[in-house]
Amino acid sequence: MSTPQGGIFALGTASHAYLEFDVSAGRAGRELVAAISSLREPRTTMGGVNLVAGFRPELWRATAPADAPPDLTGFDEHVRGVDGFAMPATQHDAVLWLSGSAYDVVFEVARNVIAELGFLASVAEETSSWPYRHDRDLTGFIDGTENPTLTDAPELVLIPEGSPGAGGTILLLQKWAHDASVWEALSVADQERAIGRTKADSVELDDRPTDSHVASTDQDRFGKIFRRNMPYGTVTDHGTMFVGFSSTQRPLLTMLESMAGLAGGVRDALTRYTRPLTGAYYFVPSTDALQRLG
Numbered sequence: 405m406s407t408p409q410g411g412i413f414a415l416g417t418a419s420h421a422y423l424e425f426d427v428s429a430g431r432a433g434r435e436l437v438a439a440i441s442s443l444r445e446p447r448t449t450m451g452g453v454n455l456v457a458g459f460r461p462e463l464w465r466a467t468a469p470a471d472a473p474p475d476l477t478g479f480d481e482h483v484r485g486v487d488g489f490a491m492p493a494t495q496h497d498a499v500l501w502l503s504g505s506a507y508d509v510v511f512e513v514a515r516n517v518i519a520e521l522g523f524l525a526s527v528a529e530e531t532s533s534w535p536y537r538h539d540r541d542l543t544g545f546i547d548g549t550e551n552p553t554l555t556d557a558p559e560l561v562l563i564p565e566g567s568p569g570a571g572g573t574i575l576l577l578q579k580w581a582h583d584a585s586v587w588e589a590l591s592v593a594d595q596e597r598a599i600g601r602t603k604a605d606s607v608e609l610d611d612r613p614t615d616s617h618v619a620s621t622d623q624d625r626f627g628k629i630f631r632r633n634m635p636y637g638t639v640t641d642h643g644t645m646f647v648g649f650s651s652t653q654r655p656l657l658t659m660l661e662s663m664a665g666l667a668g669g670v671r672d673a674l675t676r677y678t679r680p681l682t683g684a685y686y687f688v689p690s691t692d693a694l695q696r697l698g
């Protein structure tokens with residue numbers, strides 16, 4: 405039985421950092437994979453930090469072919485939707501997602517990790533996140549209502565035993581800037597039509613519009629994923645870090661295509677108020693696969 409990286413399912417952490425790395429010129433990608441596989445998160449009862457590591461699918465496959473899902477690919481091409489809308493492809497070689505009880509411990513571990521990786525890789529993207537009003541994203545809506553429960557999520561989003569990459573999962577990491585002033589100028593009823601749920605208590609609308617966000621990403625149509633929409637940014641420039649896991653790439657890929665209007669010609673209403681800035685897929689191996697390399 406393969407053990408997943410624990411941080412994937414660790415809820416309730418108050419502080420997050422997402423670090424995306426590129427291999428330094430002249431260094432081999434497999435050196436970076438080995439170095440990241442050897443990292444261990446500090447474990448103390450009060451100040452522990454969860455560390456989740458992921459790799460560009462092609463880099464992981466070149467390093468550990470027996471532990472790699474066969475068809476997984478990086479986010480190498482923009483998703484081009486209707487009305488000139490596009491989601492940019494900004495794939496990097498590796499990602500580390502750190503989460504903990506407070507930013508000081510996350511900050512400390514992030515700096516140590518960057519130092520440990522030394523000359524092997526440089527940080528290409530760095531984003532810090534925090535929870536907002538208990539369980540809301542920066543649209544003000546409750547996030548995660550239709551997420552599988554923690555009891556069901558591992559079975560739904562981990563690659564099953566017996567398949568290459570067992571105990572691993574596929575991560576879509578995508579940073580979205582919000583146009584807060586345009587969004588906040590909408591009435592609550594218009595915001596609810598854009599999301600497809602009520603704002604106060606996240607009840608699905610009986611007559612949810614076909615371009616609503618929940619219609620565009622309907623899991624009964626595209627498959628189950630486990631996700632968080634994490635607030636990031638400053639008071640004047642902020643948005644959502646989308647962190648979504650699936651046992652195959654297809655649900656994530658087809659949800660993005662649907663949001664872009666490629667699944668029926670209608671673009672997700674949410675994309676009128678939010679704009680994707682980054683997009684990358686990472687393979688997040690089991691801890692056993694990491695140990696074999698580390």
Ligand code: HEM
Nearest residue numbers: 541545547548549550580618621622623633644646659678
């Ligand atoms: C700006 C970025 C995003 C924001 C603010 C956002 C926000 C939300 C909110 C408020 C809900 C309704 C409550 C819930 O079930 O969680 C929701 C549902 C959902 N979102 Fe997003 N989301 C974003 C991007 C994405 C992306 C990029 C994907 C997929 C690739 C996605 C997939 C889903 C799914 C699968 C659901 C549940 C749909 C269902 O009812 O089955 N979201 N999101």
